[in-house]
Amino acid sequence: MELIGEQKxxxxxxxxxxxxDEQTTPRFAAVWNRAQARSSRTWRPAxxxxxxxxxxxxxxxxxxxxxxxxxxxxxxSPQQSTMxxxxxxxxxxxxxxxxxxxxxxxTPSGERRDRAGSISRAKRLAAKRHALLLAINxxxxxxxxxxxxxxxxxxxxxxxxxxELLKSLPQLNEGAEELExxxxxxxx
Amino acid sequence: MDIAELKVELxxxxxASFGWALSCCGRDRAEAEEVLQxxxxxxxxxxxxxxxxANLKTWLxxxxxxxAISEHRRSLLRRLRLTADREPTGEQASLYEAPTESxxxxxxxxxxxxxxxxxxxxxxxxxxxxxxxxxxxxxxxEVMRVSIGSVRQHYERGKxxxxxxxGQTDIAYGINWRAKENPGAV
Numbered sequence: 616m617e618l619i620g621e622q623k624x625x626x627x628x629x630x631x632x633x634x635x636d637e638q639t640t641p642r643f644a645a646v647w648n649r650a651q652a653r654s655s656r657t658w659r660p661a662x663x664x665x666x667x668x669x670x671x672x673x674x675x676x677x678x679x680x681x682x683x684x685x686x687x688x689x690x691x692s693p694q695q696s697t698m699x700x701x702x703x704x705x706x707x708x709x710x711x712x713x714x715x716x717x718x719x720x721x722t723p724s725g726e727r728r729d730r731a732g733s734i735s736r737a738k739r740l741a742a743k744r745h746a747l748l749l750a751i752n753x754x755x756x757x758x759x760x761x762x763x764x765x766x767x768x769x770x771x772x773x774x775x776x777x778x779e780l781l782k783s784l785p786q787l788n789e790g791a792e793e794l795e796x797x798x799x800x801x802x803x
Numbered sequence: 804m805d806i807a808e809l810k811v812e813l814x815x816x817x818x819a820s821f822g823w824a825l826s827c828c829g830r831d832r833a834e835a836e837e838v839l840q841x842x843x844x845x846x847x848x849x850x851x852x853x854x855x856x857a858n859l860k861t862w863l864x865x866x867x868x869x870x871a872i873s874e875h876r877r878s879l880l881r882r883l884r885l886t887a888d889r890e891p892t893g894e895q896a897s898l899y900e901a902p903t904e905s906x907x908x909x910x911x912x913x914x915x916x917x918x919x920x921x922x923x924x925x926x927x928x929x930x931x932x933x934x935x936x937x938x939x940x941x942x943x944x945e946v947m948r949v950s951i952g953s954v955r956q957h958y959e960r961g962k963x964x965x966x967x968x969x970g971q972t973d974i975a976y977g978i979n980w981r982a983k984e985n986p987g988a989v
Contacts, residue, residue, distance in 0.1 A: 625934055628912075628915045629934035631909075631915075632822075632912065632935065633822055633935055635912065636822045640817065640821045640822075643813070643814045643817040646836065646843060650843035651844075653840065654847055654848055
């Protein structure tokens with residue numbers, strides 16, 4: 616019985632509390648509108664982030680494109696050009712022929728470049744490379760010739776009167792007399 | 804349920820929602836309003852969706868409870884940062900006091916509120932949902948995301964503790980009530 620009474624009293628106290636709260640409850644529309652306003656406020660940073668992200672991406676793309684263009688059209692140093700050496704490399708065997716330079720030959724990529732509007736630049740580069748290649752070829756050929764006709768400066772000192780004798784060999788099928796004549800200094 | 808329909812339903816439940824938010828925020832009016840605003844924002848942005856699995860009221864109350872818990876954590880962190888930045892002063896305490904605190908209240912209500920505040924959160928929630936919001940224990944369990952047995956336990960213990968607290972304070976709820984209900988006990 617007491618418990619039921621307590622229950623009722625608790626209920627009554629809570630009801631009183633509810634009534635007091637209802638009097639101070641903010642209007643629904645006000646809270647809802649503020650929530651909506653907050654929503655638009657919270658969306659703004661997201662948009663700002665998107666814009667900044669797009670700007671950063673655009674910058675990155677620009678940087679990449681310019682890097683690609685620069686690497687494509689920047690003049691290479693002679694050491695960098697690829698050369699294929701064919702034939703024997705020994706100087707005595709004959710003149711060295713440097714035949715190919717892959718950068719010089721017109722390639723489909725070169726044609727594309729022509730189409731792109733950089734014909735003169737490409738041609739100039741090709742001519743430059745060709746001239747350089749020719750110079751290298753000429754130099755190599757002259758060096759090879761010089762090596763084939765080279766003589767030692769001390770070779771004259773090695774010459775003597777009996778050079779012919781030393782260089783010639785006796786024939787084994789010759790007669791003993793002839794051999795004797797060959798061995799002139801042998802004691803008899 | 805589209806947002807317009809939901810808005811109508813929310814408006815009907817607004818008063819009860821605010822009362823529940825108040826209970827979740829330790830009777831702090833400003834915080835309760837903030838929590839309710841955040842809940843509406845969540846619903847508006849689709850972060851909290853009513854899928855019709857449960858009663859709208861229990862779903863809404865569960866959202867309010869979760870939001871209040873997370874907001875409370877955030878405000879604790881904020882206060883910690885504030886206290887780390889500057890030394891606490893006597894004026895700060897008055898800042899946190901809601902304007903309604905200055906309202907003229909009956910002594911019984913004051914004592915009752917104090918007794919409610921002294922209860923553990925789970926017990927207070929169970930009592931509030933049953934007595935204030937007229938929910939069944941099953942619905943209260945849904946809101947609190949616990950089993951019905953657990954809610955019943957919180958509810959019984961809460962009632963007992965409330966009775967004891969109010970009895971100790973010797974207010975109308977205590978002596979007068981006992982005198983009325985059971986005159987022989989006094």
